[in-house]
Amino acid sequence: MPRINSPAELEEFRRAILSKRDDKRPCITLCSGSACHATGSEKVADAIMAELESHGLKDQVDVRRTGCHGFCEQGPILVVYPEGISYLKVKPEDVCEIVSHTFKEKKLVERLLYVDPNTGDKSSHEHDIPFYKNQQRLILGLNTKIDPKSLEDYLAVGGYQAMAKALLQMTPEQVIGEVKQAKLRGRGGAGFPSGTKWEFARNAPGDQKYVVVNCDEGDPGAYMDRALMEGNPFTVLEGLLIGAYAIGASEGYIYVRQEYPLAVDNLTVAIREAEEHGFLGKNILGSGFDFTVKVHRGAGAFICGEETSLLQSLEGKPGEPKPRPPFPAVRGLWGKPTNINNVETWANIPVIINKGAEYFSSIGTESSKGTKVFSLVGKVNNTGLVEVPMGMPLRDIIFKIGGGVPNGKKFKAVQTGGPSGGCIPEEYLDVKVDFDELMKMGAMMGSGGMIVMDEDTCLVDIARYFLEFLSDESCGKCVPCREGIRQMLKVMTAITQGKGKEGDIELLENMAMATQGAALCALGKTAPNPVLSTLKYFRHEYEAHIKEKRCPALSCKELIAFHIEPAKCKGCGSCLRKCPANAIEGGKKTIHVIDQEKCTKCGTCIEACPAAFQAISKLSGVPVPEPPAPSARALA
Amino acid sequence: MCMDIAKIDNIIDKHNAEQSSLIQILLDIQSEHNWLPKQALDRVGERLDVPMSRIQHITTFYKAFSQVPKGRHQIHVCMGTACHVRGAQRVLDTISDAIGIKAGETDAELKFSLETVNCLGCCALGPVMVIDGEYHGNVAPAQSAEVLKNYE
Ligand SMILES: Cc1cc2nc3c(=O)[nH]c(=O)nc-3n(C[C@H](O)[C@H](O)[C@H](O)COP(=O)(O)O)c2cc1C
Ligand code: SF4
Ligand code: SF4
Ligand code: FES
Ligand code: FES
Numbered sequence: 191m192p193r194i195n196s197p198a199e200l201e202e203f204r205r206a207i208l209s210k211r212d213d214k215r216p217c218i219t220l221c222s223g224s225a226c227h228a229t230g231s232e233k234v235a236d237a238i239m240a241e242l243e244s245h246g247l248k249d250q251v252d253v254r255r256t257g258c259h260g261f262c263e264q265g266p267i268l269v270v271y272p273e274g275i276s277y278l279k280v281k282p283e284d285v286c287e288i289v290s291h292t293f294k295e296k297k298l299v300e301r302l303l304y305v306d307p308n309t310g311d312k313s314s315h316e317h318d319i320p321f322y323k324n325q326q327r328l329i330l331g332l333n334t335k336i337d338p339k340s341l342e343d344y345l346a347v348g349g350y351q352a353m354a355k356a357l358l359q360m361t362p363e364q365v366i367g368e369v370k371q372a373k374l375r376g377r378g379g380a381g382f383p384s385g386t387k388w389e390f391a392r393n394a395p396g397d398q399k400y401v402v403v404n405c406d407e408g409d410p411g412a413y414m415d416r417a418l419m420e421g422n423p424f425t426v427l428e429g430l431l432i433g434a435y436a437i438g439a440s441e442g443y444i445y446v447r448q449e450y451p452l453a454v455d456n457l458t459v460a461i462r463e464a465e466e467h468g469f470l471g472k473n474i475l476g477s478g479f480d481f482t483v484k485v486h487r488g489a490g491a492f493i494c495g496e497e498t499s500l501l502q503s504l505e506g507k508p509g510e511p512k513p514r515p516p517f518p519a520v521r522g523l524w525g526k527p528t529n530i531n532n533v534e535t536w537a538n539i540p541v542i543i544n545k546g547a548e549y550f551s552s553i554g555t556e557s558s559k560g561t562k563v564f565s566l567v568g569k570v571n572n573t574g575l576v577e578v579p580m581g582m583p584l585r586d587i588i589f590k591i592g593g594g595v596p597n598g599k600k601f602k603a604v605q606t607g608g609p610s611g612g613c614i615p616e617e618y619l620d621v622k623v624d625f626d627e628l629m630k631m632g633a634m635m636g637s638g639g640m641i642v643m644d645e646d647t648c649l650v651d652i653a654r655y656f657l658e659f660l661s662d663e664s665c666g667k668c669v670p671c672r673e674g675i676r677q678m679l680k681v682m683t684a685i686t687q688g689k690g691k692e693g694d695i696e697l698l699e700n701m702a703m704a705t706q707g708a709a710l711c712a713l714g715k716t717a718p719n720p721v722l723s724t725l726k727y728f729r730h731e732y733e734a735h736i737k738e739k740r741c742p743a744l745s746c747k748e749l750i751a752f753h754i755e756p757a758k759c760k761g762c763g764s765c766l767r768k769c770p771a772n773a774i775e776g777g778k779k780t781i782h783v784i785d786q787e788k789c790t791k792c793g794t795c796i797e798a799c800p801a802a803f804q805a806i807s808k809l810s811g812v813p814v815p816e817p818p819a820p821s822a823r824a825l826a
Numbered sequence: 827m828c829m830d831i832a833k834i835d836n837i838i839d840k841h842n843a844e845q846s847s848l849i850q851i852l853l854d855i856q857s858e859h860n861w862l863p864k865q866a867l868d869r870v871g872e873r874l875d876v877p878m879s880r881i882q883h884i885t886t887f888y889k890a891f892s893q894v895p896k897g898r899h900q901i902h903v904c905m906g907t908a909c910h911v912r913g914a915q916r917v918l919d920t921i922s923d924a925i926g927i928k929a930g931e932t933d934a935e936l937k938f939s940l941e942t943v944n945c946l947g948c949c950a951l952g953p954v955m956v957i958d959g960e961y962h963g964n965v966a967p968a969q970s971a972e973v974l975k976n977y978e
Contacts, residue, residue: 411907
């Protein structure tokens with residue numbers, strides 16, 4: 191591979207790549223992101239190869255394996271170009287028809303198209319599907335166009351243009367000025383202005399400086415950093431290079447959680463290719479700028495996402511946070527000035543340099559510019575990654591893009607910001623999502639997890655869940671966090687088990703305040719947020735648990751019972767066959783009965799009971815009715 | 827179990843026996859053996875010249891490390907928020923009942939190890955469990971226990 195020594199050579203190289211490409215040439219793009227991989231995209235890929243071979247089309251059709259497209263719910267996703275026809279939930283056995291119909295006869299395979307569950311309308315192209323139509327995919331969009339292992343693909347869509355521009359046409363101060371003017375705020379959680387942070391690191395005294403990518407992504411239920419790193423490691427790397435130039439760093443680290451092996455693989459390839467082409471190393475593009483980068487795998491600890499811990503971990507130590515100041519910008523890795531940003535933050539940089547601060551800051555709200563990728567998950571029809579301009583109302587994200595709550599259930603709340611965030615109830619669905627509005631709601635942007643909950647989700651249990659997570663993940667260094675979370679968890683667990691006492695709510699509030707005030711790092715300081723926000727909006731649910739020993743959502747295991755209504759039971763035996771605990775008694779043409787002692791409350795029987803009968807229900811706060819005497823169970 | 831010290835040395839050499847690569851070295855050993863045998867830790871301590879107390883601190887601090895052997899089959903149940911709201915706890919409880927061990931444990935015959943994880947990145951399929959690297963999405967509790975019967 192040739193080393194590229196100047197922007198002119200880069201453009202020449204790009205032209206050579208583009209001249210080999212033909213927009214009209216047929217191409218199959220197959221999503222191979224984590225979710226699609228799990229639903230069998232590997233087998234679909236094999237089938238595509240075999241099918242093309244057997245039709246003698248192998249040299250006429252390109253096949254491209256990409257990272258996550260976002261609409262994971264509908265995977266594996268296959269897109270046929272040049273038309274851009276989008277096929278969903280593709281199975282290996284569908285490939286034959288796709289090749290013969292779509293490629294040979296130019297016809298659609300109707301059954302693989304998206305069908306709007308509300309209107310029954312079919313969409314043949316990605317941009318017609320409501321899930322995509324209402325998004326603005328500034329960052330994620332490229333995922334669908336490139337193979338994450340192909341530098342050529344990235345160059346074909348304009349890759350490394352921003353780096354060339356920054357390195358050769360801009361001074362470091364101008365780059366920082368552009369980022370400041372764009373008003374980019376960090377996407378890792380707190381939303382600190384990135385340009386300002388860069389400036390601190392640039393102005394900090396010291397010859398050796400470092401830049402770091404934070405891809406620890408410990409937030410449960412969020413996976414956008416993963417999708418970006420796996421699907422488009424180039425953009426993150428390009429952003430990092432530009433930042434390093436602006437700050438004056440000659441070395442960078444990419445901290446990736448070890449649970450993301452594909453991200454590590456793709457990144458490693460991207461780095462190797464960049465080295466071979468001279469995008470890393472000495473005198474990049476003849477600009478005089480030198481930069482090298484290393485990948486560091488995390489070893490599984492949520493606290494390692496916190497920047498001071500992450501730096502400890504990079505040095506090969508246990509990831510325990512340190513008090514700030516001094517901030518990493520002044521004294522970071524090995525005591526040197528260090529700038530650390532989230533994956534998505536870095537990925538925004540090439541966009542800002544290419545399109546300019548003015549374009550970037552025209553998107554979003556007054557205080558939050560650009561787009562944000564959310565992981566829209568939980569009880570929502572269209573689960574996946576969505577990228578929207580800042581300021582889009584929650585309602586539009588959840589209902590227009592997400593398609594609302596499945597199975598005719600009622601929307602109850604949405605949890606944003608992960609363990610440091612909070613729950614937002616239905617009456618505030620029109621809030622415009624940006625850093626400050628969410629904060630006002632007692633929630634948070636966090637990394638962008640958005641977990642939708644329906645009437646079956648118990649908010650008290652959700653708050654308990656986050657405390658349990660944080661109690662496991664607290665590094666234990668400071669007492670307020672270690673003990674505060676543990677004690678709150680104890681009280682919360684008792685409440686969800688029906689052992690709550692009068693005064694528990696006030697006790698929780700006190701402990702929450704103390705922990706917030708006294709913990710050393712943000713993990714401890716924000717740990718009470720889920721408790722406080724659920725107390726604020728769902729206090730009545732706490733009270734039902736404590737005073738009536740009742741779980742209104744019929745979810746807390748200790749407070750519910752499963753019951754077969756004798757009048758509805760048709761004796762079909764479906765529940766009995768499925769019950770893993772052998773807790774159901776019955777026989778042919780007899781009313782079935784649940785042995786409450788044996789029942790583990792797994793819920794299988796409810797799903798097993800035919801929809802036409804619906805004989806099984808959940809009870810809470812009321813005694814389970816006595817079953818009919820054995821002699822009275824026979825059905826006519 | 828017999829340890830291949832040459833293999834451990836290889837891993838250490840790959841990282842130039844640098845102290846700062848301690849975590850990376852332990853990760854490589856862990857993925858080779860599925861756990862960290864005492865002998866391997868001794869060797870790492872010796873070659874990197876770091877005290878055993880620091881190695882112990884690292885191996886207990888980070889979740890990726892295990893100092894006990896793992897079972898032949900590794901079950902990971904996702905307990906991330908998305909999976910949690912879709913009933914992951916019931917899946918975990920049912921599996922736990924079926925194989926008689928709790929999360930974080932390995933059974934006496936070294937057949938299964940049961941672990942929980944926080945988000946596998948395919949929340950759309952929740953609840954998700956992974957057995958020996960194979961993903962099972964939208965699993966119902968009873969079905970999860972059923973699947974385990976296929977493992978020897
Ligand atoms: C407990 C804890 C966990 C965190 N986890 C992450 C993480 O997984 N990824 C991330 O980018 N930032 C995480 N952060 C935020 C980082 O400390 C830091 O603010 C961020 O990486 C800065 O990048 P930004 O300016 O681009 O947002 C975490 C913070 C805390 C307190
Ligand atoms: S607040 Fe918690 S996580 Fe942070 S330093 Fe204290 S104990 Fe560790
Ligand atoms: S909830 Fe589960 S254990 Fe209880 S009766 Fe139903 S299937 Fe059996
Ligand atoms: S992994 Fe294929 S769409 Fe997300
Ligand atoms: S929460 Fe289970 S895969 Fe994301």
